[in-house]
Amino acid sequence: MDKTALFEVIQSKTDLQEVLNQIDELIASLYQQKDPKSMPEAFVQLAQSRKVDLNNPEQAESFFLGLKKELTQIPQLGLTLAFAPSKEYITALSNWVHTNVGKNLILDITVDESILGGTTISFNGHYKDLSLNKALDEEYQNNRELFTGRLKAN
Amino acid sequence: MSDSIFTYAILADVFIIGMLVMVHEARAKISALETKISVDETNFQQLLKGQQDLIIKGVAGHLQRITTSVLSNYQETLAKAVEADLSVFRQSTAELEKAANDEVQAFKNTLQKETVDTQRDVAQKIQETYTKAQEEIKKYRDERIGEIDQHVGEVIITVCKRVTGKVLPLEDHQDLVISSLQKAKREEFF
Numbered sequence: 001m002d003k004t005a006l007f008e009v010i011q012s013k014t015d016l017q018e019v020l021n022q023i024d025e026l027i028a029s030l031y032q033q034k035d036p037k038s039m040p041e042a043f044v045q046l047a048q049s050r051k052v053d054l055n056n057p058e059q060a061e062s063f064f065l066g067l068k069k070e071l072t073q074i075p076q077l078g079l080t081l082a083f084a085p086s087k088e089y090i091t092a093l094s095n096w097v098h099t100n101v102g103k104n105l106i107l108d109i110t111v112d113e114s115i116l117g118g119t120t121i122s123f124n125g126h127y128k129d130l131s132l133n134k135a136l137d138e139e140y141q142n143n144r145e146l147f148t149g150r151l152k153a154n
Numbered sequence: 155m156s157d158s159i160f161t162y163a164i165l166a167d168v169f170i171i172g173m174l175v176m177v178h179e180a181r182a183k184i185s186a187l188e189t190k191i192s193v194d195e196t197n198f199q200q201l202l203k204g205q206q207d208l209i210i211k212g213v214a215g216h217l218q219r220i221t222t223s224v225l226s227n228y229q230e231t232l233a234k235a236v237e238a239d240l241s242v243f244r245q246s247t248a249e250l251e252k253a254a255n256d257e258v259q260a261f262k263n264t265l266q267k268e269t270v271d272t273q274r275d276v277a278q279k280i281q282e283t284y285t286k287a288q289e290e291i292k293k294y295r296d297e298r299i300g301e302i303d304q305h306v307g308e309v310i311i312t313v314c315k316r317v318t319g320k321v322l323p324l325e326d327h328q329d330l331v332i333s334s335l336q337k338a339k340r341e342e343f344f
Contacts, residue, residue: 082319083327092328096335101344116319117327118334121343128343130334132322133315140311144303 009042011094013108016071023064023071030057030064043067077101078108078122082115082132 010016026039039054043064047054052063077097085093090107097105108122117132322330338344 079331081327081331083324085328089328093331093335096332100335100339113319116315117322117330119331121335121338123344126343128338128341130337132318132330136311136314136318140307144307 006042006046010071010074010106012090013076013106016074016106019071020068023068027061027064030060074104074106075124076108077105078110078120080110080112080115080120080131082111082113082117084111085109 010019022040022043026043044054046067047060047063050063052059054060054063079093090109093109094107097107115131115133116136118130118135120131121128
């Protein structure tokens with residue numbers, strides 16, 4: 001499992017936090033004579049691909065600290081959704097991002113029902129509101145005179 | 155001489171006698187006169203009384219006649235005066251009545267004019283007040299409609315938002331997110 005494969009596992013910021021927590025636990029357990037087989041397969045394969053001996057605590061610690069730094073530096077794509085996404089939908093979103101944006105990105109998903117639908121996007125310090133809430137506000141602003149005119153006519 | 159004296163004496167006596175007779179006669183006359191006078195006095199008194207009565211009656215009658223005449227004249231004069239006064243009074247009354255009628259008519263005319271003027275002023279005032287009230291109502295209505303427009307719009311959009319977010323099926327939510335991402339890509343946000 002290479003770097004890309006690990007990124008495929010880490011699709012969201014939640015996934016990232018879980019992995020980082022796992023790494024912290026692994027680092028903490030390096031010197032506790034724990035069975036290396038208990039490590040997650042993704043880490044084992046990535047270590048092997050990088051020729052890191054996880055049985056060697058120093059190498060393993062250096063590997064995990066380096067990996068942790070790499071992971072925290074992965075660009076994040078912030079998305080606000082009006083509903084709580086399922087794991088499958090997060091995977092679908094991640095696939096779409098990887099396919100269409102073409103970069104290794106982690107989705108930072110926030111749930112906010114007030115946006116009603118659609119999404120807001122935060123990326124590289126930029127923000128774009130493509131929510132249904134904004135769309136309705138714009139529609140109302142554009143058609144406010146129509147409402148007013150009808151009321152005055154009555 | 156003696157004869158003379160005698161004579162003289164006789165003469166004197168005679169004279170005296172004569173004088174006495176004369177005195178006696180005078181006295182008798184006086185007495186008679188006194189009697190007569192007494193009688194006459196009585197008669198006079200009676201006559202006087204009778205005359206007094208006559209005079210009194212005459213005077214009374216005269217006075218009565220005079221009084222009657224005066225009274226009659228007075229009544230006549232009074233009647234004439236009364237009549238004259240009544241005539242003057244009637245004339246005055248008529249004049250007063252005419253003056254009063256004129257005053258009343260003038261008052262009526264003035265009152266009517268004042269009433270008409272007042273009615274016109276009141277009508278004008280009412281019209282002005284009504285017009286002003288209509289303008290204020292229109293202004294208030296426009297303001298309220300403006301507020302209502304604002305509120306209605308806000309209510310509508312709020313209801314739309316509440317309904318839309320809840321009635322959208324999950325699949326539509328998911329498709330909408332993908333559509334949004336595609337739009338962002340088309341707009342070269344990424």
